[in-house]
Amino acid sequence: MAQQTLEVLQSTDLKPKPDSSELAFGKYFTDHMFMMDYAADKGWQRPRIVPYQPLTMDPSAMVFHYGQTVFEGLKAYRMSDGDIRLFRPEENFKRMNHSSERLSIPPIDEDLMLDYLKELVKLEKEWIPTEPGTSLYIRPMIISTEESLNVAPSNTYTFMIILSPVGSFYKEGINPVGIFVEDEYTRAAPGGTGNAKTAGNYCAAYKAQERATANNKAQVLWLDAIEKKYIEEVGSMNVFFKIDGEIHTPVLNGSILEGITRKSVIELLEHLEMPVQERQISMDEVIAAHEAGTLQEVFGTGTAAVISPVGSLQYKDQDYVVNNGKMGETAKQLYETLIGIQTGRLKDPFGWTVMLEA
Amino acid sequence: MAQQTLEVLQSTDLKPKPDSSELAFGKYFTDHMFMMDYAADKGWQRPRIVPYQPLTMDPSAMVFHYGQTVFEGLKAYRMSDGDIRLFRPEENFKRMNHSSERLSIPPIDEDLMLDYLKELVKLEKEWIPTEPGTSLYIRPMIISTEESLNVAPSNTYTFMIILSPVGSFYKEGINPVGIFVEDEYTRAAPGGTGNAKTAGNYCAAYKAQERATANNKAQVLWLDAIEKKYIEEVGSMNVFFKIDGEIHTPVLNGSILEGITRKSVIELLEHLEMPVQERQISMDEVIAAHEAGTLQEVFGTGTAAVISPVGSLQYKDQDYVVNNGKMGETAKQLYETLIGIQTGRLKDPFGWTVMLEA
Missing domain, CATH: 3.30.470.10 (Aminotransferase class 4, branched-chain amino acid transferase, N-terminal domain)
Structure with a gap:
């Protein structure tokens, strides 16, 4: 125009x-x-x-x-x-x-x-x-x-x-949330609208959220539409896993929303010399890491919460507690750094913040 | 209430x-x-x-x-x-x-x-x-x-x-439509909202419709989200195939909208002693029937058109003409019977019509 x-x-x-x-x-x-x-x-x-x-x-x-x-x-x-x-x-x-x-x-x-x-x-x-x-x-x-x-x-x-x-997303301090791994309802399929921020994607998730709530979990973890095996997103956030000291997140595959906080976390961790592995991650692999004692942290990223640590995962009627239900050190560092940059309490070496002249 | x-x-x-x-x-x-x-x-x-x-x-x-x-x-x-x-x-x-x-x-x-x-x-x-x-x-x-x-x-x-x-859907008489078999975009996946009549399903289809139009086809034929192999719907209609004298339609699988015209066609054909096979139908099978000369008719069913004969199918850059591009006898019979019942020109042995006292 x-x-x-x-x-x-x-x-x-x-x-x-x-x-x-x-x-x-x-x-x-x-x-x-x-x-x-x-x-x-x-x-x-x-x-x-x-x-x-x-x-x-x-x-x-x-x-x-x-x-x-x-x-x-x-x-x-x-x-x-x-x-x-x-x-x-x-x-x-x-x-x-x-x-x-x-x-x-x-x-x-x-x-x-x-x-x-x-x-x-x-x-x-x-x-x-x-x-x-x-x-x-x-x-x-x-x-x-x-x-x-x-x-x-x-x-x-x-x-x-x-x-x-x-208001503050964390009025009573940051408490890790429980998540319910949804293996019946689908958020988005390849060739669908999953990587577009459009109304229909959100109402489609309400039935799954009802199931999560009925299971006393705060959020849904979505699996891929095809095999119901690979991890996509958590609720309306992207999701990261710290396994054996390394950070992993599902690769953008067309059905995952490309989160701006996700992108910022990847760039920030790169800067901190902790490169993120963007790849296909199966739920089985996450459970195996939990069993092996190497699943150190799980956290979501999004505009509302910035960083949302996950304290437990319910998958096929089993409950898996992550990091004793406590926020991990990486999630904490990311939260404090991002909020610090966003609010101006910390320097912004990335040129992410746009200052307005009031 | x-x-x-x-x-x-x-x-x-x-x-x-x-x-x-x-x-x-x-x-x-x-x-x-x-x-x-x-x-x-x-x-x-x-x-x-x-x-x-x-x-x-x-x-x-x-x-x-x-x-x-x-x-x-x-x-x-x-x-x-x-x-x-x-x-x-x-x-x-x-x-x-x-x-x-x-x-x-x-x-x-x-x-x-x-x-x-x-x-x-x-x-x-x-x-x-x-x-x-x-x-x-x-x-x-x-x-x-x-x-x-x-x-x-x-x-x-x-x-x-x-x-x-x-106005009349067929102002210039019933001309069979060309359809484009969409193998990239997805309408709906199992566990999604495909069998609900909700807004988000419709806008999600516009990109595929653009491709159909660019290929000079009037409508999209949707394949399943998982294997992109099995037939789901045509545009916003259900779809039927007459192969070697028998009528087949995709079985309701959770991602197909349960059309009322579809249901009426099945009941009508049952009444006419032409039972419909509701089952999983692959695009490969339809092509094989075309090659064998047994694909006699393809038609869509929906409230707007009632019956919409399909004159050609474009699949992976190949164009397959159906019934010489003409309306088949079954489609014609169904159209005339349904329109006849709907408008009152024909008797309604099913109790489908609701008369209003004016």
């Missing part, structure tokens, strides 16, 4: 900001949002920041029927000195375009979107909580809006960015 | 009805719609017929982010004598509940929904076109509406029924 002037329509009715202690995930939204429209004959147009507002949607809008939509998730951190930081936001817009390609949604201009995002976050800077562990969650999203039941890509879309102040 | 009084709020601003010649699929909508809300603490409530109207949706509504939604599709026919018929509508609400179960959506009362649907169609009877081949398409749908980014089943939903007069 050609550069277009960003319109800014400020809200005259500012909402009260919730207390940090009341924050949950994605429950409160700020005073403004970014919007932009797409029409097949006009491209992306009318970039604007407007008061946060409901959408007027025809019941025939394609998103309700055929699910053509993509989204992203990232966080802004504000330190007590007022500095505002985004973590690798360009990676989110790059992945969004990758997702859109799979869903036949027209691409956005990644650099322009980052500029617009920065303007929005600066306008909403008072909404960024500063308590340790809190942040402003950023949700870019595209929905298909054509009013037709024709089963085909939409001719019109709306791109939005909404913002939500979120 | 307990029986609740159906509110009816009539529109005072009736729209002009399109001419039959202008009708397409799902382009025009009638003057009224049915709505009903669900809240976790109240169940399904407030059934009402209201003027067709846009929805007011928060950008954080779960349907936009996590795709938790199901829908149905069926048709009402009106003959020149004024009789209005629905075709097996109870099967649609039954399948809707089956889909909802997979998507963790609360069930509806199937009998009550059928009553409400009848009221709506009766109110909109002037919208049912009467030209041969035309009908009133009925789209029941449920969307998740909770305003939260939490990745979990919604606590609130809206159920709607919208109506759209649709």
Whole structure:
């Protein structure tokens, strides 16, 4: 799209900001949002920041029927000195375009979107909580809006960015989670939409999450769709294993979402001279390592938790405790380093953080 | 849910009805719609017929982010004598509940929904076109509406029924379609959502449809996700093969949608003493039958087309012409019988049609 002037329509009715202690995930939204429209004959147009507002949607809008939509998730951190930081936001817009390609949604201009995002976050800077562990969650999203039941890509879309102040993922300290290895339900298959961040992948996981919860486990570990043998992801996170001193993670195979925290962990461990083995990992191998006493750590990586240590794995009615149910040293080091870089407490040798001038 | 009084709020601003010649699929909508809300603490409530109207949706509504939604599709026919018929509508609400179960959506009362649907169609009877081949398409749908980014089943939903007069699928007579056998993209895997009628299954198919179109084929034939060897569906239809005088169709395996036209074709052929073999069918077998000269017919079955004959199959760069590209006798017989029963021109020995008192 050609550069277009960003319109800014400020809200005259500012909402009260919730207390940090009341924050949950994605429950409160700020005073403004970014919007932009797409029409097949006009491209992306009318970039604007407007008061946060409901959408007027025809019941025939394609998103309700055929699910053509993509989204992203990232966080802004504000330190007590007022500095505002985004973590690798360009990676989110790059992945969004990758997702859109799979869903036949027209691409956005990644650099322009980052500029617009920065303007929005600066306008909403008072909404960024500063308590340790809190942040402003950023949700870019595209929905298909054509009013037709024709089963085909939409001719019109709306791109939005909404913002939500979120509480600490670890209010009571970091407690390793139990995970349930799902060998019946499938998250994604080769040739499917697993490596796109699109709505249909998430609701498809709810039945498996019900089973995990019924087994007193917090999250699902997904196996491959074909042999139900190889590890894919944990819940909505990527997963890493420390076996006999080495770090391993499932190789990106087309059905695994390419996590930005995953990528950062791999780059960080490379920098620390602990190269990560990206490869196919079977559940049998993980159990064998557990039996041999070499399964030292398991942890998930994602935007919400950053690093989420795993304390136990339930697989075919057997429960396998990892590292005595405690957080391992590698997970701890990664968590502290990443959070440190994200919030600005630690130097960023990678150029990952984007500072906003407030 | 307990029986609740159906509110009816009539529109005072009736729209002009399109001419039959202008009708397409799902382009025009009638003057009224049915709505009903669900809240976790109240169940399904407030059934009402209201003027067709846009929805007011928060950008954080779960349907936009996590795709938790199901829908149905069926048709009402009106003959020149004024009789209005629905075709097996109870099967649609039954399948809707089956889909909802997979998507963790609360069930509806199937009998009550059928009553409400009848009221709506009766109110909109002037919208049912009467030209041969035309009908009133009925789209029941449920969307998740909770305003939260939490990745979990919604606590609130809206159920709607919208109506759209649709033109003949075969305006220029029935021409067999070409189909492209897709061996890269996947529609659905075992343990996935393939046998639920949910939004995410449809957008996931667009890339494959692009490939079919680029190859001058009208539709995609889907293979199984695991071996890319066994036949699943054609586009959004089920598929049948006549080989050496016998009719075969892929057995319902969990990743194939259980079509109501499919079920009706099987029951009709049973009645005609041509039992259908429901079994696993490989693409190799179909090609071998073609080579041996025993592949007599291929046809799809679905609500939109009823019966759609297949004139050619493209598989791994080879094109296989079926029945000289012409509609076969079985497809023709099935089409005429089903359309005859649906419109009331033929007697219905099965009790499939539901007559509405106008």
